[in-house]
Amino acid sequence: MNEESAHYWQHPALPGVDLLRAHYVRHSFGKHTHDGYVLASITAGVEAFHYRGGLEVAPAGSVALVEPDRVHTGHAGVPDGWSYQVLYPSSAQLASVAAELGAAPGSPGFGTAVVHDDELTRLVQQTHRAAEQNQVLAASTFLRLALARAVRQHSSQRLIRSAAGGVLGAATAARDLLVARLEEPPTLEELADAVGARPFPLLRAFRETYGLPPHAWLTQQRVRTARAMLDTGASPADVAVAVGFVDQAHLTRHFRRIMGVPPGAYRRVRKNVQETIGRSPAG
Structure with missing residues (x-):
């Protein structure tokens, strides 16, 4: 599939979150940063990007994690390009989820830029699917679970307290x-x-x-x-x-x-x- 496509949008159920579903072959992203985080589920092909002084390679089935204000690029890692579904949550949103989970104060960081996590992949894609079908409760739930999964499994910050609490009634x-x-x-x-x-x-x-x-x-x-x-x-x-x-x-x-x-x-x-x-x- 050599025809490129991109759909960049927002959904009312996910305030402050941008979504991107795209397939790129020849397109490449120059050096740039984002105000918030990037969670990109690679659904086909391979994306490559320069990040933190090295070249990262994200194949299908992986998730690319990019922190705010980190310079990075983006280009095809194979001749047929790559397809992905991306969530762009704000720094405040991820920090809020991290705080609820008991993370140390501050913006969460990720020790690894490309992770192989089937559950995180599923949650990113389910967020997209639910938003596309206008399922507001499902979309907001999957988004929060995706952010929580990213923090729990891939953040470099230590969880310092339990987030458990009683919810009587x-x-x-x-x-x-x-x-x-x-x-x-x-x-x-x-x-x-x-x-x-x-x-x-x-x-x-x-x-x-x-x-x-x-x-x-x-x-x-x-x-x-x-x-x-x-x-x-x-x-x-x-x-x-x-x-x-x-x-x-x-x-x-x-x-x-x-x-x-x-x-x-x-x-x-x-x-x-x-x-x-x-x-x-x-x-």
Whole structure:
């Protein structure tokens, strides 16, 4: 694939974070810096970049970590170029996550510029995917988990205290809020603020109470609500909008994953069952 492409954007659920999805072959970045951090998941090919006095090589499956105000470049490491998905969080955002995890004061630094971390790769890509699908709770959750993973596993700073803390009743309150805001759920940060908790303790408490993180529980609740609406004869297109999915295709993907059949087929079966019951003679 020799055709270059780039999509640089922001999402309201990720304030202060730039996102880039791109494929470069001939393009090269001259010496430059960023105000914030760079987390770049290489999805194909190889990127090479000069950084901290040496040449770094980032192959597919790796994540490049660049600190604020560090001069670096960027160019193809193989003839076919490279593709990547990039997060550009601000210095304040990463410092906030680090502080919540118990890191020593100051901006986190990374001892290694290119890391091979399947979990971090997955989280960066999930952040992109959720933002592209306008899943605000999932996008904000995956972003925070990606930053936390980077700090925990790759920061050169030592964690000096535990970030654990009790969240009495917060999980239940968060669940009730998600039910009430099924169509327009809050971000993880907004959800935590609303129930008087911090994001990571809330994530732990919610998972322990309901077996899933809030964004995954929200998807299941949406499918559960969609099922009840389909039982009344509502169309899949109307149901998708009513429960907060982006479109019918988005509903279909999650409905089939959880229920085993697409919503249209489910609705037809339920309609046939109800009609059969309606025609049954009284006993």
